[in-house]
Amino acid sequence: MQCRGIRGATIVTANTKESILGATEELLVEMTQANKIEIKNIAAIFFTTTSDLNAEFPAAATRKLGWPSNLPLLCGHEMNVPSALPYCLRIMMLVNTEKGVEEIVHVYLGEAKRLKNETSLSMGGNT
Numbered sequence: 001m002q003c004r005g006i007r008g009a010t011i012v013t014a015n016t017k018e019s020i021l022g023a024t025e026e027l028l029v030e031m032t033q034a035n036k037i038e039i040k041n042i043a044a045i046f047f048t049t050t051s052d053l054n055a056e057f058p059a060a061a062t063r064k065l066g067w068p069s070n071l072p073l074l075c076g077h078e079m080n081v082p083s084a085l086p087y088c089l090r091i092m093m094l095v096n097t098e099k100g101v102e103e104i105v106h107v108y109l110g111e112a113k114r115l116k117n118e119t120s121l122s123m124g125g126n127t
Helices: 017-034 060-064 110-123
Strands: 002-011 042-049 073-077 088-097
Touching: 002 017, 002 110, 017 042, 017 060, 017 088
Parallel strands: 042 073
Antiparallel strands: 002 088, 042 088
């Protein structure tokens, strides 16, 4: 097995605890289902938000989902780039898997879908 990164992003509707946790739960579920991930194979998860989201730690959503309390989680803020999407939540999930990098499905929900194209163009690579 190798450790692979899976990216995800979504837009949160409001800077409230409920909105942040709801959007995070939805994105985590979509990411795990799209990649057929068993929770025991997640090595760590990094959560970032734009600076306009600070009402709750997105990582708290894993506890609401019943995921293990010993799963390494880290929250932070994205760079404050003037043209960035507001209320944006991003996740980088590190997973132990047999899948090749080309088999990984990165998940972008709602307005965050435009990030997939921007990332592909700016990075010159596979989204």
